[in-house]
Structures are given as C-alpha cells and as structure tokens.
Amino acid sequence: MKPVLAVEDLTVTIGTRRGPAHAVAGVDWAVRPGETLALVGESGSGKSMSVLAATGLAPRTARVTGRVHLLGMELTGVTEERRRRLRGRHIGFVFQDPMTSLNPVLTVGRQVTEAAEEHLGLTRRAARSRAVELLDMVGIPSAGQRVDAYPHQFSGGMRQRVVIAMALACEPDLLIADEPTTALDVTTQAQIVELVGDLQRRLGTAVVWITHDLGVVAGIADTVAVMYGGRILEQGPVDAVFGTPSHPYTKALLAARPDPAAGSAELVTIAGAPPSPLDLPAGCAFWPRCPVRGDARCEHELPPLVPVSAGHQVRTFYPQPSDGERR
Amino acid sequence: MARFVIRRLLQSAVVLLGVTLVVFLLLQLVPGDPVRVALGTRFDPQTYEALRARAGLDQPLVVQYFDYLRRALTGDLGVSFRSGRPVTAIVLERLPATLSLAVTAVVFAMAVAFPLGIVSAIRSGSLVDHAARVFSQFGVSVPDFWMGIMGILLFSGVLGWLPPSGYVALTEDPGRWASHVALPAATVGLVTASILTRFIRSSMLEVLSEDYVRTAEAKGLRTRVVVLRHVLRNALIPVVTVVAVQLASLLGGVIVIEVLFAWPGIGRLTYDAVAARDYPVLQGAVLLVAALFLLVNLLVDILYARLDPRITVK
Numbered sequence: 001m002k003p004v005l006a007v008e009d010l011t012v013t014i015g016t017r018r019g020p021a022h023a024v025a026g027v028d029w030a031v032r033p034g035e036t037l038a039l040v041g042e043s044g045s046g047k048s049m050s051v052l053a054a055t056g057l058a059p060r061t062a063r064v065t066g067r068v069h070l071l072g073m074e075l076t077g078v079t080e081e082r083r084r085r086l087r088g089r090h091i092g093f094v095f096q097d098p099m100t101s102l103n104p105v106l107t108v109g110r111q112v113t114e115a116a117e118e119h120l121g122l123t124r125r126a127a128r129s130r131a132v133e134l135l136d137m138v139g140i141p142s143a144g145q146r147v148d149a150y151p152h153q154f155s156g157g158m159r160q161r162v163v164i165a166m167a168l169a170c171e172p173d174l175l176i177a178d179e180p181t182t183a184l185d186v187t188t189q190a191q192i193v194e195l196v197g198d199l200q201r202r203l204g205t206a207v208v209w210i211t212h213d214l215g216v217v218a219g220i221a222d223t224v225a226v227m228y229g230g231r232i233l234e235q236g237p238v239d240a241v242f243g244t245p246s247h248p249y250t251k252a253l254l255a256a257r258p259d260p261a262a263g264s265a266e267l268v269t270i271a272g273a274p275p276s277p278l279d280l281p282a283g284c285a286f287w288p289r290c291p292v293r294g295d296a297r298c299e300h301e302l303p304p305l306v307p308v309s310a311g312h313q314v315r316t317f318y319p320q321p322s323d324g325e326r327r
Numbered sequence: 328m329a330r331f332v333i334r335r336l337l338q339s340a341v342v343l344l345g346v347t348l349v350v351f352l353l354l355q356l357v358p359g360d361p362v363r364v365a366l367g368t369r370f371d372p373q374t375y376e377a378l379r380a381r382a383g384l385d386q387p388l389v390v391q392y393f394d395y396l397r398r399a400l401t402g403d404l405g406v407s408f409r410s411g412r413p414v415t416a417i418v419l420e421r422l423p424a425t426l427s428l429a430v431t432a433v434v435f436a437m438a439v440a441f442p443l444g445i446v447s448a449i450r451s452g453s454l455v456d457h458a459a460r461v462f463s464q465f466g467v468s469v470p471d472f473w474m475g476i477m478g479i480l481l482f483s484g485v486l487g488w489l490p491p492s493g494y495v496a497l498t499e500d501p502g503r504w505a506s507h508v509a510l511p512a513a514t515v516g517l518v519t520a521s522i523l524t525r526f527i528r529s530s531m532l533e534v535l536s537e538d539y540v541r542t543a544e545a546k547g548l549r550t551r552v553v554v555l556r557h558v559l560r561n562a563l564i565p566v567v568t569v570v571a572v573q574l575a576s577l578l579g580g581v582i583v584i585e586v587l588f589a590w591p592g593i594g595r596l597t598y599d600a601v602a603a604r605d606y607p608v609l610q611g612a613v614l615l616v617a618a619l620f621l622l623v624n625l626l627v628d629i630l631y632a633r634l635d636p637r638i639t640v641k
Contacts, residue, residue, distance in 0.1 A: 088547030100538035
C-alpha cells in the first residue's frame with residue numbers, strides 16, 4: 001500500500017543567533033493508510049519538528065530539505081499555497097496543550113468546522129450542524145448546546161476532544177497527534193488514547209503519534225521510530241522494536257520506564273543530556289551517553305541504519321543482542 | 328447586560344460626585360481672588376463685598392459645596408465670573424468642537440496605525456516593519472505643537488491647501504469643517520497613531536506566537552483569515568484600552584493644539600478659564616471632561632465583554 005505521508009532524507013535547519021541548529025538531520029519514515037506510526041524521543045530529538053516541517057508548519061526561520069510525499073503527491077518545492085490547501089483537508093492536527101491550542105474568543109463550534117468551511121465549502125449553517133455531529137462523535141455530552149460555548153467553558157480533557165473533532169472535520173487521511181496527552185491528567189490520557197484509536201478504526205485514518213510515553217506506543221502503534229539528536233536510531237514494527245530492542249538507546253529508554261511491579265524505589269535514568277542541535281557530534285549522537293561505548297568509530301563516524309530483521313532497522317555499529325525478555 | 332450598564336452608571340455617578348468635591352476643594356487652594364480679578368480696576372470695597380455675597384463666596388465652604396452640588400444636579404453650574412453667562416451653556420457650546428476634533432483624530436490614528444501595526448507584526452523584521460518603527464519613534468518624540476506649526480507652514484503656508492486655523496461647525500458646512508479640522512486632527516492623530524502602532528504591533532506579535540494561531544494554520548486557513556479572525560480579534564483586546572485612553576484624553580481637550588489652531592474646544596476654554604480665574608467655568612469644564620472620561624470607560628467595558636467571552640458581564 002502506498003504511504004499516506006512519507007518523508008525521505010528530511011533535514012530541518014533553524015537559523016539562530018548562535019548559528020544553525022540541526023533540529024532534524026536526515027530522517028526517513030512513512031505511514032500507511034489506517035496505520036499508526038509512533039515517533040518517540042526526548043524533547044528536542046526532532047520528532048515534532050520532522051512532522052511540522054513535512055506539513056509546512058515549521059517556523060519561518062527553518063530551512064527544510066528532503067522529499068515529502070503526501071498521498072503520492074510530491075510536496076517538495078510546492079508553493080505554500082498548495083500546502084495550505086492540503087493541511088486541514090488531508091491532514092488533521094492535534095497539538096499538545098488543549099488549554100492553549102484553542103482560540104479563546106471563538107466558539108468551539110466555529111473552530112471545529114472552520115477547516116470544513118475553507119476546504120469543503122460548507123455554508124455557516126451546514127457547518128454548524130456538522131460541528132454538532134463532530135462534537136457528538138468525540139463524546140461531548142449535549143453537543144447541540146455545547147457547540148456555542150467557548151473553550152474556557154470546557155475542561156482540559158473535553159477541550160482535547162474538541163481539538164480532535166476539529167482535526168477530523170474534513171475526514172482527513174492522516175491525523176497528526178503531537179503529544180496529545182502530555183498536558184492531561186492520567187485518567188483523561190487513557191480516554192483520549194482510546195478515543196483516537198476508536199475513531200481511527202471507524203474512519204480508517206492513518207495516525208502519526210508523537211510521544212515520549214512508551215506505554216502509549218506499545219498500546220496503539222503499528223510501527224515505531226525512536227529519534228535522538230535529529231535522527232532515527234531504531235525503527236520497525238512495534239513488537240520487534242520493543243520485543244528485541246537493538247540500539248543501546250532504545251534499550252536504555254525501555255529500561256527507564258517506571259515499573260510498579262518491580263517495586264524498586266529508585267527510577268532508572270540515562271546519565272547525561274541529549275546533544276545540542278547547535279553542535280551535533282560527527283559520529284553517533286548517543287555516543288557520549290552510551291553504556292556500550294564502542295570505539296573511536298562511534299565517535300567520528302555516523303553509523304548507517306542497518307536492518308536487523310524484517311522492517312526493523314537500527315543505527316549503530318553495535319546492535320545489541322536480544323536478552324530474550326522485555327525489561 | 329442592562330443590569331451591568333445600570334450598575335456601571337451608578338458607579339460613575341459616585342465617581343463624578345467625588346470629582347465635584349475634588350475640583351471644588353482644589354480651587355479653594357488656588358491663590359488669587361476671583362472677585363478681585365473680575366473687578367479689575369473698577370475695584371472698590373462695597374462692590375467687592377456685594378459681588379462676593381452674590382456668588383455665595385462669603386458662606387462657609389461646606390455650604391458653598393452643597394449649594395453648588397444642589398444646583399449642579401439641576402443642570403445649573405453657575406455663571407461665568409467673566410461673561411456672566413451660564414456655565415452649562417458655555418461648556419456645552421464648546422463640546423462639538425472638541426468632540427469633532429478628538430473623534431477625527433482618533434479615526435485618523437486608527438486608519439494609520441492598524442494597517443501599519445498589522446503589517447509590521449506579520450512582516451516583522453522587514454522594511455515595512457523598520458519604517459513603521461521609525462515612524463512611531465518619530466511620532467512619540469516630536470512635540471505636537473512643533474508638528475502643528477510645521478503642518479501649518481507646509482499645508483497652508485507653502486502649498487496653500489488648508490486654512491491655517493479657525494473652526495467651522497460640522498452642521499454649518501461639512502466641507503469647510505473638514506478643511507479646518509484636517510490639520511489639527513492630523514497633528515494630534517499622528518501622536519496617537521504612533522502610540523497605537525506600537526501597541527498593535529507588539530500585541531499582534533504576542534498573539535502570533537500563540538498555540539491557537541498554529542492550530543489555525545494547521546487547518547489550512549488562508550493567511551488573511553488567520554490574521555483577521557484569529558490574531559487580530561485577540562490582539563484587539565489590549566489595544567481597545569489604549570484607544571480608549573487616547574480618545575478620553577483627547578476629549579479632555581488638547582490645550583496646546585487648540586490654542587495653536589484657534590480651535591474653540593474644551594481645552595481652549597479650560598486654558599482661558601485658568602488664565603482669568605473663572606472658577607465656575609473651570610469647574611464646569613473639568614466636570615464635563617470627567618463625565619466624558621467615565622462614559623468612554625463604560626463603553627470600553629462593554630466592548631471588552633463583546634470581544635472577550637471570558638469576561639462575563641454581570
């Protein structure tokens with residue numbers, strides 16, 4: 001199946017006062033219809049930026065290179081006007097913080113169907129009833145009345161439902177969820193994850209889920225790409241990557257998950273800090289923090305992304321042998 | 328909404344009462360005897376005492392104040408020491424001149440500041456932005472009277488397009504009113520425009536970095552829709568206050584400009600009343616200005632509630 005959205009050798013360089021910041025340093029990923037791709041990584045690993053850049057939402061100071069395909073269309077070098085027509089219509093977005101991602105002075109109904117008015121030419125009246133339908137679909141009680149309410153009259157979880165309704169207004173082929181549960185409390189998080197999964201099955205939407213919550217990834221994703229320092233360190237089917245993690249970083253990430261069953265009081269962490277995008281190492285970006293610490297090659301030479309099993313690739317000179325169990 | 332307006336009107340009445348007291352007491356502190364000034368060279372003790380008694384100035388202060396208040400409530404603000412005409416009439420006949428100057432100036436300022444501020448924010452760092460910033464720096468730094476004089480020299484002296492000074496009522500001859508109001512309004516408006524441009528620019532810039540603007544862009548809305556519906560609506564909220572403060576202060580009369588352009592407004596009236604120690608007129612003028620100020624504030628509060636649904640009008 002042709003991917004809904006695919007990026008090849010994508011780089012994003014942001015001009016800053018202290019020089020160019022390499023937010024994304026050459027990334028390839030693809031998401032197929034109905035599938036969920038999880039982009040995982042720490043803050044600043046380039047996971048959000050790669051998606052924003054692919055869809056034309058990168059900051060104005062960013063320079064983007066590489067190829068982007070949406071539904072078989074080449075997006076490289078197309079005008080911003082063309083990209084704009086595709087956003088909202090074919091790609092819906094759910095952002096991190098529902099407290100700030102809704103406009104405080106417009107009713108939720110208005111905001112939910114704005115995209116449909118723009119792209120599908122819905123009249124204001126048709127848009128209103130569509131808004132009620134969408135709010136009802138995402139589980140907002142008495143949607144018929146709530147449609148005229150303002151964002152501040154909703155709780156965080158309800159607002160995120162509004163944002164999801166908004167993203168799905170044009171029944172897009174792809175939903176981009178940029179850490180949609182990070183700002184919510186735990187019980188609400190589970191509801192939102194469930195809601196998106198449910199809607200995805202009903203509408204057949206592909207999803208790119210950006211997160212640092214590995215628990216969520218295991219539950220919803222088909223494929224996962226682990227990002228670090230603007231590059232993908234490991235990617236593949238979620239079972240393969242989580243079952244037999246082959247990159248020291250992935251292993252460390254999985255090990256750092258708090259495990260209530262283990263009962264250990266101390267949280268496992270990865271020593272050190274991620275590299276600055278202003279000064280990416282020449283070799284493996286994880287080398288300074290790597291527990292394996294191969295040799296000078298790791299420090300000076302960028303490891304290629306090599307296959308370890310079907311569809312499972314890893315960027316390291318020292319793929320980790322599977323220890324047979326998930327930690 | 329009606330209850331809100333009524334409550335605010337009552338509050339305004341209390342404030343206005345305070346204003347009358349402050350104005351009344353302040354004038355007691357001002358040196359100089361108005362009756363002496365009014366008599367001038369015709370001074371003699373008998374006339375002096377008679378005039379003082381007629382104006383009630385021989386009464387205790389408290390009595391004078393309540394007397395003033397009682398009459399003010401019926402619209403009688405006393406008579407001018409200088410001309411002997413009722414203050415209410417004097418003040419009200421100056422109102423149209425000031426009102427038309429202030430409103431024209433603010434409309435002019437908004438017409439300049441909105442496009443300039445908006446473009447300068449969305450094209451931040453561009454040539455337009457730099458030009459706008461130089462303009463607003465110029466506008467706030469250069470004294471308005473100097474700008475007025477330059478305006479007169481250029482537009483009526485050199486070019487001869489506009490009359491250098493004077494006033495024609497709008498109701499009398501709109502065309503001639505416009506030609507007379509243009510220079511003073513532009514002079515005052517330029518300063519207001521500079522201040523407004525800055526505020527609009529910074530307010531727009533702040534809103535442009537909001538998450539919901541990115542959300543709007545993510546929906547694939549046209550830039551025009553994003554800017555007007557999402558950014559401007561929100562950026563307007565703090566700007567409204569600035570416009571209102573500017574308008575209110577212009578309604579108080581722009582003394583220097585009114586004197587420069589021989590514009591018979593409240594500012595000019597206040598200036599003349601101070602010079603002549605014409606207390607009743609001064610009191611009347613201050614009272615009117617305070618009332619206008621309160622009215623503008625009330626309108627702003629109503630406008631706020633319309634712009635920002637988070638503000639509930641109770």
